[in-house]
Amino acid sequence: MKISRQIIDEPCPQWQHSLAAIDQVDLSPERRVALRQHLVECPQCQAVDNAYRSMDVLFTSLPVYRALDGVPARLQELLEVTDKGNMLVQNETLLPQHQPAPRRRALSQGQIEGRRSHPLMKTFNQVAIILVLCTILGGFLVLEHVRQNGTIGSSNGAPSVYMATIARPSMGIALNTIDGTPNWQTPLSMSLVSPVVSQGNVYFASEDGNIYAIRTSNGKSLWHTRVGSGMGVTSYDIPSGFVVYENQIITGTSGGDVYALNALTGSLTWKTHVAACDAKALSTSGGSGTFQFNPCYVSLKQQVDGVIYGDAAGLYAWNASTGKVIWYGKDTSLGYLPFLVASHAVYAAVADKTGRTIDVLDSRDGHYIRAIHMSAAVKAIRADTNTLYVLSVKTGRAADKTVVDVSDQLHAYKLSDGTQLWQKTSASDQVFDSFTLAGGHLYVLINLRTPGYGDIASRSPEDTVYAFNPANGSQLWKSQQFSGLGEIFAADTIIGLAQSNGVVPNSKEVIYDLQPDDGSVIWHFSLNGLVARVIVG
Amino acid sequence: MQHLLPQSEGPPGTFSLPDSEDDCVNRARQGDSAAFTELFHRYNAPLCTYLSNLVGNSDVGRDLAQETFIHAWKGLPGLTDELRFKAWFYRIATNIARSHLRHERIIRWLPWGESLQGRETEFLHMDGPERQTEEMERIRQVLDKLGSRVRTCLLLQLYVGFSQREIATILSISEKSVSAYVSRGREQFRHLYSEGKGDSSL
DSSP states (O other), rough: OOOOOOOOOOOOOGHHHHHSSGGGSSSSSHHHHHHHHHOOOOOOOOHHHHHHHHHHHHTTOOOOBBSSSSOOOOHHHHHHHHHHHHHHHHHHHHOOOOOOOOOSSSOOOOHHHHTTTHHHHHHHHHHHHHHHHHHHHHHHHHHHHHHTTTOSSOOOOSSSEEEEEEEEEESEEEEEETTTOEEEEEESSSSOOHHHHEETTEEEEEEEEEEEEEEETTTEEEEEEEEOOHHHHHEEOOOOEEEEEEEEEEEETSSSSOOOOOOTTTTTTEEEEOHEEEEEOOOOOOOOSSSSEOOOOOEEEEEETTTTEEEEESEEEEETTTOEEEESSSSSOOOOEEEETTTTEEEEEEOOSOOOEEEEEEEETTOOEEEOOOSSSEEEEOOOOEEEEEEEOOOOOOOOOOOEEEEEEEEETTTTTOEEEEEEOTTTTTEEEEEEEETEEEEEEEEEEEETTTTTTTTEEEEEEEEEEETTTTTEEEEEEOOOOOOOOTTTEEEEEEEETTTTTTTTEEOOOOOTOOOOOEEEEEESBSSSOOOOO | OOOOOOOOSSTTTOOOOOOOOOHHHHHHHHHOHHHHHHHHHHHHHHHHHHHHHHHHHHHHHHHHHHHHHHHHHHHHOOOOOOOGGGHHHHHHHHHHHHHHHHHOOOOOOOOOHHHHHHHGBSSSSSSHHHHHHHHHHHHHHHHHSOHHHHHHIIIIIIIIIIOOHHHHHHHHHOOHHHHHHHHHHHHHHHHHHHHHTTTTOO
């Protein structure tokens, strides 16, 4: 069939996105009813709706590629090794082992033919013929629409690395993850916290009290809005980072507020204030009364199932849709160190004198469930789907009376019942500096210890990144190509490390992209000034 | 009437129900290689198709599938919730594909001419009408033009059949983001596919 040009049906603009939703399940009941009504009256939207349904059928009949010809040799070797290890157990069971014949085809010919003759496929062909009979003009209009909206061709398919520099003049930067070259950079007021990516934008929190929304595709500013008075001589009221919920970005501030903003427009969806912060602020500012330094920094950590968890003079859980408090920490006098939410529980390191306890609370109502008692102070906690990882540090006094790390331990606990899965203790000359989870690996930055010096000075300029298997703590690889003091942070296989002495503005930061299999450096990107944490999106 | 149930591959006159997937996963998790071999045969074809469509190359798709099975076998002892094996497994596959796309710089696919010549023998169902084959090739070309996140979400939902909640877990993004990617993907796919029809005089 020879076709030269055609028009593409365009739906009514107000229904464009609703029509594209899968079976409209994402729409509110009212919107769904209204859409159905509209479809009855509008043949153009009807045609588009039919085209979508036909498309879905096409997807179920994707080209079936050739599968692997039997179990690959590498896998077979691994399986045989295990078989030898399990031989005794299998013989003892005396049960026949079920081993079905290999199935080489995903679909039988009958199934394929069945899909081809599906009624929706026929509908699709009819729609296609109608489309073919339309004119040239629509095609051009669609291309122009697509070009202007940047929906096609705006991305090369690869994620980007986003970061903001802390040194002045501060910049928001996007790197291409393929080779580390900058996609764009844009001036910002200094940003202290991680940006976040949502709805095709990256959001930066700035010390001038503004949130900046930047298009990920081209670095152009979409909107900015003020959520705090900023960092000034008489005030300290800045945003503290983000969580994302549906089409909102939500941020806390050092002024004790929580703001939910529409991600596309920056308009305020809701705002709430942590009353406990006021009492704390008054008691702190007391004397002169001129400097409103509010120590009640609302730090939002996670959004899980429509609930925002954060720290603001105690743990808080807010409803992400309304901003209403669901529960808050009963004993706010203690305060908490690092915490996270996983498997319906909040794991929070208690900021008492020893710092050795992790409280486990029910994430739904904040009720105490149990405690995990450590032998040393909790330094950092992370979690994946099934496991809680805790970095603890035992400190002591060196000859010059300075506080030094004596030993560090990394523990893995089963989230379901708190049993310990494995633990690693630093060698006598090692400091477990920081650790993070990304891309299925557990990365630990380890420094060499120099006895007799203070904590910071004890660290060698030579750092080693170790990658461990989170499941059993076995070492996957180590890499000794880094230097610096910064906390390690990672996203996918992008690893960030601070270089130099860590003093702004003379410091340098280097972002490394590591090969996940062996830790070799694929590319690195250097810049002046520290960066707030790197994210990939 | 066509058979609606899978036919037994045992001796004539016998019929045995295959082990449930949960049972296979449970046994494989405990190191039973025969159970994992069964999982291999269950997932081999759909996984190769998913990965090949994701990276736009059949050979690479098969290599990545092999890596996926190896990673899965090594990681199975750490899987504690066997009911979620499928999501866990496709998460491994998707991460491996993403890593490959990033590190091997396979972002720009093969030129159209080359892709048409080299791929024809790779499809299993090439014995249909010529027009059907062209249509399948057009689908693949359109998929290649979508952003990787959009393509991944579309394939996971419409081809593999995951719910948006499961996809959110697999990709570690919000359910709403998945919904947005899928909607955007459908819009883009419709446009590109229709444009492709307009170019079918090539």
